[in-house]
Amino acid sequence: QVQLVESGGGVVQAGDSLRLSCSTSERTFSAHAMAWFRQAPGKEREFVAAVRWSRVGSRTGDSVKGRFTISKDKNKNAIYLQMNSLKPEDTAVYYCAAATIGPWNSPLTDFNYNFWGQGTQVTVSL
DSSP states (O other): OOOEEEEEEEOOOEOOEEEEEOOOOOTTTTOOOOEEEEEESSSSEEEEEEEESSSEEEOOOTTTTTTTTEEEHHHHHHHEEEEEEOGGGOOEEEEEEEEEOTTTTTOOOTTTOOOOOOOOOEEEEE
């Protein structure tokens, strides 16, 4: 039912910025939380950032804190990831995810993110 579509990835130089978008066209969309994850080749999936959908609250991973910012637009059924001061180590496929099940007040990193987008590639060169 829920289909998430990411966009905004690309190839940039270190120090540049990118803004990723994730949206769903589901008219009745609702979720406990929305999040961004990333996975680089040969590395485990890494939590990047998450935001509570209908409540105040967000969290960013330590590796991106101070550089990345997650935001939401409930009217557009969308979340965004503003990525500044990009580094080569940020190179990864970035995935959008939604959590619609489980305890509503779970920590943002503990939700079962049960819907996932297809991912968008971010490549940061020196």
